[in-house]
Amino acid sequence: MFGTSGIRGPVGTEVTASLALSVGRAVASDGYDRVVVGRDVRKSGAVLTDALTAGLRECGADVLEAGVASTPTVARAVPRTDADAGIVVTASHNPAPDNGLKLWAASGKAFDPEQLEGIAARLEAEEYDLQPWDGQGSSDPLPDATERHAAALREAVTVGDPPSVVVDVGNGTGGLTARVLSAIGCDVTTLNGQRDGAFPGRPSEPTRETLADLSALVAATDAELGVAHDGDADRMLAVDETGSFVPKDVLLALFAREAASDGDTVAAPVGTSMAVDDALATVGASVTRTRVGDGFVADRAARPGVVFGGEPSGAWIWPDETPCPDGPLAACKLVELVADRGPLSGLVGSVETYPIRRRSLEVADKAAVMERVRDRVRERYDDVDVLDGVYVDADGGWFLLRASGTEPVVRVTAEARDTARAEQLEADAVAVLEEAIEACSEPERRSDRDGVRRTEPLAPDRC
The missing domain is CATH 3.40.120.10 (Alpha-D-Glucose-1,6-Bisphosphate, subunit A, domain 3)
Structure with a gap:
C-alpha cells in the first residue's frame, strides 16, 4: 500500500x-x-x-x-x-x-x-x-505554519546582491518561494502562480519538457535564473540565465559541492552520475549511495558526517535545516549561490559531465527477471551492488538495471567517461536483461524422468 x-x-x-x-x-x-x-x-x-x-x-x-x-x-x-x-x-x-x-x-x-x-x-x-x-x-x-517556514528560509541564506528570478509555481503550493525571495530583495516574476489543482499552466512534475515556458520567459528577460516546483513544492528544478535547463545531476553536484568540505559525505541514490563524485572530490568529500527514493536519502542524510542529501528528481535535503526535501529552501540556496558565485550557466559549466544512456524494456514478471539478472551479472562481473536493482561498477563507467516501482518495465542506465564506453556498457546491460527476459518467458522445459522424455511447465520460481 x-x-x-x-x-x-x-x-x-x-x-x-x-x-x-x-x-x-x-x-x-x-x-x-x-x-x-x-x-x-x-x-x-x-x-x-x-x-x-x-x-x-x-x-x-x-x-x-x-x-x-x-x-x-x-x-x-x-x-x-x-x-x-x-x-x-x-x-x-x-x-x-x-x-x-x-x-x-x-x-x-x-x-x-x-x-x-x-x-x-x-x-x-x-x-x-x-x-x-x-x-x-x-x-x-x-x-502560522507557512509564516514560520518563511522565517526559517530567510534565516537560512545570506544574499548580498539579490538577483532577478522567475519562479514557476506550477499552480501548486510553492508561492512561498516567490514571497521569500522578494522579501530578501530579489526582483521576482511569477509564472503559473494561481493555485489550481487542475494544474492548467503545465503538468505538476517539473522536467526539461514541462518547463519550456519558464525557459522562454527567462531567456526573453533579464532574469538571472528561473526555479520551478511541483504541486506540493517538495521538489525544485532550475533553468539558467539563458533559459537552458540545468541537468538534474549537475544541480545535485552544485548543491553537494557547496555544502561539503574535506571529509564530508553526501547521500545520493544509486544511478547518480559520476559527475557528482568528481565534483565532490575537488573539495575532498565523497558520495554514499542509497536506494532510490527521497526517504532513503533522508535516512542516510541523518547519519553523522553527511552534510547534504539529494535525489536528481529534484528533492534536496540539508539535514541541519530539515530532514524533509524542501523546494523553497533549495530555491533560496540556489539564489544565494548565484549571488555569491556568479552566473548559473558558468556554475553549470564548471561541472564536468559524461555520456549517459537510458532506456527501458517491458517485462511480464519484474521480480523473476531481476533475480535472473542478479545471477547472471554476478557470474560476469566482480564489482556488483544489489542495494537497489543491480549496479555494476565497470572499467571507466557503470551500469544499473532496476525494476520500476510503478510500471511493468526494467530501466537500464549506463554512464562512462567517453561515448564509446557508455554505448558498450549500455549494450552489455541490455544483453543481460534480454537474456533474463527470454529465460523467464520460456513456456516449458524438458526433463527426463524414469527414462521418459517429456515437457513440463516452467515453475515461476525457477525461471
Missing part, C-alpha cells in the same frame, strides 16, 4: 475518503496522539482531509490543521509543535486526477519502513482504537 513516497493513486478508485478515514484511525491507534495535517491545492484534498481528520480524532488524536500548505511546511511544523506525526494529503508531482497521503515522523522526516509497516498492518486487520464520545481528539488551526 505504501510506496517510497506514501500512498498515491487515482481519486475515487485507489484513493478514497474511506481510505483516508482508515489511515487516520490507524495512525491515531498506533500511538500518534498529536498530528499536524495539511494538504496541497487539489480539489479532492478537502474531502480527503475531512475524512483523515475524522479518523484521527475518532481514535483520540488531537489535530493541528495547517490547511493548504507545501509539504515541507507541514513537515517542518511537526517537530516545531512537538507533534508525534504529520500527514499531508498530496499526490506531489502526480497528475491532477490523483491524490494521496504522505506521513511524517516527529523529527520531520518521512515515516520509515517500520513505521509504515505498523500502519499498514492496522489497515489490513482493521484494528482501530475507536474512542467514546468523551475520548475523541480535538482540532485546532495552525495558522
Whole structure:
C-alpha cells in the first residue's frame, strides 16, 4: 500500500475518503496522539482531509490543521509543535486526477519502513482504537505554519546582491518561494502562480519538457535564473540565465559541492552520475549511495558526517535545516549561490559531465527477471551492488538495471567517461536483461524422468 513516497493513486478508485478515514484511525491507534495535517491545492484534498481528520480524532488524536500548505511546511511544523506525526494529503508531482497521503515522523522526516509497516498492518486487520464520545481528539488551526517556514528560509541564506528570478509555481503550493525571495530583495516574476489543482499552466512534475515556458520567459528577460516546483513544492528544478535547463545531476553536484568540505559525505541514490563524485572530490568529500527514493536519502542524510542529501528528481535535503526535501529552501540556496558565485550557466559549466544512456524494456514478471539478472551479472562481473536493482561498477563507467516501482518495465542506465564506453556498457546491460527476459518467458522445459522424455511447465520460481 505504501510506496517510497506514501500512498498515491487515482481519486475515487485507489484513493478514497474511506481510505483516508482508515489511515487516520490507524495512525491515531498506533500511538500518534498529536498530528499536524495539511494538504496541497487539489480539489479532492478537502474531502480527503475531512475524512483523515475524522479518523484521527475518532481514535483520540488531537489535530493541528495547517490547511493548504507545501509539504515541507507541514513537515517542518511537526517537530516545531512537538507533534508525534504529520500527514499531508498530496499526490506531489502526480497528475491532477490523483491524490494521496504522505506521513511524517516527529523529527520531520518521512515515516520509515517500520513505521509504515505498523500502519499498514492496522489497515489490513482493521484494528482501530475507536474512542467514546468523551475520548475523541480535538482540532485546532495552525495558522502560522507557512509564516514560520518563511522565517526559517530567510534565516537560512545570506544574499548580498539579490538577483532577478522567475519562479514557476506550477499552480501548486510553492508561492512561498516567490514571497521569500522578494522579501530578501530579489526582483521576482511569477509564472503559473494561481493555485489550481487542475494544474492548467503545465503538468505538476517539473522536467526539461514541462518547463519550456519558464525557459522562454527567462531567456526573453533579464532574469538571472528561473526555479520551478511541483504541486506540493517538495521538489525544485532550475533553468539558467539563458533559459537552458540545468541537468538534474549537475544541480545535485552544485548543491553537494557547496555544502561539503574535506571529509564530508553526501547521500545520493544509486544511478547518480559520476559527475557528482568528481565534483565532490575537488573539495575532498565523497558520495554514499542509497536506494532510490527521497526517504532513503533522508535516512542516510541523518547519519553523522553527511552534510547534504539529494535525489536528481529534484528533492534536496540539508539535514541541519530539515530532514524533509524542501523546494523553497533549495530555491533560496540556489539564489544565494548565484549571488555569491556568479552566473548559473558558468556554475553549470564548471561541472564536468559524461555520456549517459537510458532506456527501458517491458517485462511480464519484474521480480523473476531481476533475480535472473542478479545471477547472471554476478557470474560476469566482480564489482556488483544489489542495494537497489543491480549496479555494476565497470572499467571507466557503470551500469544499473532496476525494476520500476510503478510500471511493468526494467530501466537500464549506463554512464562512462567517453561515448564509446557508455554505448558498450549500455549494450552489455541490455544483453543481460534480454537474456533474463527470454529465460523467464520460456513456456516449458524438458526433463527426463524414469527414462521418459517429456515437457513440463516452467515453475515461476525457477525461471
